Amino acid sequence: MAHQENHYLLEITQPEAETILKRSRLAIIPTGSVEQHGPHLPCGTDHYAIMVIARRVAAELDGLLLPFSHAGVTPFHSSFAGTLTLRQETYINLLMDVAASVIKHGAKRILILNWHEGNTASINYAASQLQQQYDVRCVVAQACYIAAQLYQDEAELTHAGALEALPVLAYRPELVKLERANNPSPYEAAKEMDALRRSKTVYPLLVDIRQIAPTGWYGDLKIVNMNKAQEMVERVSKEIVKAVKEIFKRLDLDI
């Protein structure tokens, strides 16, 4: 059953938060990044992208949506002003402390919703540690990869390209300035480097985004419009809800 009321801890009262947690035993941690996204998207792009999706997912799954750091782990964007990065140990400790707080109040399942690839290694480490230290199960959803999969015929997952512009447009349209997107880096070379670092077999670790995109971003923004933006947020959220429910069922975590 979907519970449509607000599930965001910063915006609800203590009794409401406690009720959600008691009912579902599920806490949701949204995570993104603060980093440059070219001249057309805000530095909070990854944060807004995950928040617009997380609000829907939390309502559908009846999970308590927690506030988390806007900043993530992104040393490879730090050659540009406007980028904040956390050390991996800071991020891991923060994630574990936030999770431990809700575990103390009854959370048995933690869903980590991520939009930023640079966070992944730290998320996996923290989630594994949480499972070893507490009676809790963690599930990770990589929202940007789900978007890439759903829209593979229309757009590639590129830094500050269409798939990043769409969720921000759906959530905070006044922050998207497509008319300023006049300096994309050369597409083919950037795509090749991205494919190399995203390989599952042999891959380099990214040092500086300029190795991929000298101007800090690349991609095509042709498909970006409000209808597509709303549709994308809807589709990605639905896909996450479906996959998470399936995993909970398989792991017998349907509390």
Ligand SMILES: [Zn+2]
């Ligand atoms: Zn981004």
